[in-house]
Amino acid sequence: MNLQELQEIRRDLHQIPELGFQEFKTQQYILKKIEAMHNERVFVKTWKTGILVKIAGNAPKKMIGFRCDMDGLPIVESTELAFQSTHTGKMHACGHDFHMTIALGAMKRIIDQKIDDDVVFIFQPAEEGPGGALPMLQSVEFQQWKPDVIFALHIAPDLPVGTVSTKSGLLFANTSELFIDFKGLGGHAAYPHLAKDMTVAASNFVIQIQQIISRGLDPLDPAVITVGKMESGFVQNAVAETARLEGTIRTLNPKSLLIIKEKLEKLKRGFEISYDCEITIDYGANYYQVYNEKKYVDEFYETMKRIGITYHEAAEAMTGEDFGDMLKVIPGFMFWLGVNSPYGLHHAKLSPDEAALEVGVKAVVHTVQTLSN
Numbered sequence: 103m104n105l106q107e108l109q110e111i112r113r114d115l116h117q118i119p120e121l122g123f124q125e126f127k128t129q130q131y132i133l134k135k136i137e138a139m140h141n142e143r144v145f146v147k148t149w150k151t152g153i154l155v156k157i158a159g160n161a162p163k164k165m166i167g168f169r170c171d172m173d174g175l176p177i178v179e180s181t182e183l184a185f186q187s188t189h190t191g192k193m194h195a196c197g198h199d200f201h202m203t204i205a206l207g208a209m210k211r212i213i214d215q216k217i218d219d220d221v222v223f224i225f226q227p228a229e230e231g232p233g234g235a236l237p238m239l240q241s242v243e244f245q246q247w248k249p250d251v252i253f254a255l256h257i258a259p260d261l262p263v264g265t266v267s268t269k270s271g272l273l274f275a276n277t278s279e280l281f282i283d284f285k286g287l288g289g290h291a292a293y294p295h296l297a298k299d300m301t302v303a304a305s306n307f308v309i310q311i312q313q314i315i316s317r318g319l320d321p322l323d324p325a326v327i328t329v330g331k332m333e334s335g336f337v338q339n340a341v342a343e344t345a346r347l348e349g350t351i352r353t354l355n356p357k358s359l360l361i362i363k364e365k366l367e368k369l370k371r372g373f374e375i376s377y378d379c380e381i382t383i384d385y386g387a388n389y390y391q392v393y394n395e396k397k398y399v400d401e402f403y404e405t406m407k408r409i410g411i412t413y414h415e416a417a418e419a420m421t422g423e424d425f426g427d428m429l430k431v432i433p434g435f436m437f438w439l440g441v442n443s444p445y446g447l448h449h450a451k452l453s454p455d456e457a458a459l460e461v462g463v464k465a466v467v468h469t470v471q472t473l474s475n
């Protein structure tokens with residue numbers, strides 16, 4: 103596949119972003135592309151909205167896995183692109199359209215090149231939530247083609263095209279989603295003393311939880327809580343009976359995530375007394391940290407140097423990735439791919455440079471070859 107073909111696929115996918123476990127059109131689109139590569143060494147299985155594609159090797163001794171994610175985000179796109187999302191309120195704002203395109207491009211080259219080992223391409227749903235990696239990993243379909251070594255990539259808007267970046271050991275944080283519901287008592291805006299105002303309770307809760315990080319954790323132990331969404335009430339002149347906060351917790355140390363949750367529970371009890379209300383906390387999906395095995399990162403570094411792709415040593419990031427759940431049980435690594443976008447991940451104007459598609463394909467194909475030697 104040349105750059106133009108890769109661009110076409112990326113643009114098609116960009117127009118049909120779907121949320122976790124709803125990637126029906128995306129799955130159909132990818133299955134058609136795989137069918138068009140028709141070859142007797144290609145075997146396909148589906149799992150929910152995901153896909154596994156095995157390319158049989160010449161003389162296989164192991165299975166090499168490359169995983170990409172498939173879902174978009176509930177973000178209203180505001181790029182000026184001619185091929186914007188046609189799904190209102192949804193956007194590929196985390197580059198999964200790039201990841202899937204690179205997987206298809208690399209698959210085509212590997213089919214043509216005939217690698218010794220078996221290779222499995224894993225198109226995994228629901229990375230942004232509620233988490234597809236763990237249930238896919240546990241599925242019969244995955245276990246039948248379970249890789250002996252696995253890797254994945256993620257686009258990096260802040261890195262130039264032609265570069266990759268990673269590190270051995272910890273790369274991405276431990277995460278927990280956070281959904282908090284408040285139930286008080288509604289009433290007339292003029293009589294707040296007769297009501298239990300959940301806008302005020304939830305607002306103070308947002309402020310207080312930041313102090314869990316600044317006062318409750320060792321300052322040398324990095325962690326973050328972000329409340330990304332807040333809702334309360336129905337109308338400007340009524341006291342809000344309910345409120346809801348939606349957010350995420352990130353820590354570099356898995357134990358700190360537990361400490362934060364314990365402190366949140368205490369805060370909840372205190373707020374229930376102070377504001378005379380009921381609060382429920384749901385921790386949603388939790389992703390294990392992405393931990394890269396040194397041996398594979400060292401080999402990746404050597405491979406990139408040999409093929410002329412610039413390698414930067416990465417720092418740990420507070421991003422989360424359910425690929426961490428796969429790396430917990432299968433050795434391997436993850437790397438960043440430079441795509442040079444002025445707007446970052448999860449931004450409504452994210453616009454990665456498509457020239458990075460070819461770099462991604464080259465990096466994946468050569469990494470597979472190295473892992474097969």
Ligand SMILES: CC(=O)N[C@@H](CCC[C@H](N)C(=O)O)C(=O)O
Pocket residue numbers: 196229230231256277278279349350351387389420421422423424447
């Ligand atoms: C790479 C990336 O941006 N991943 C997401 C993963 C989201 C996990 C979950 N929905 C949460 O918010 O905790 C990220 O936001 O880091």
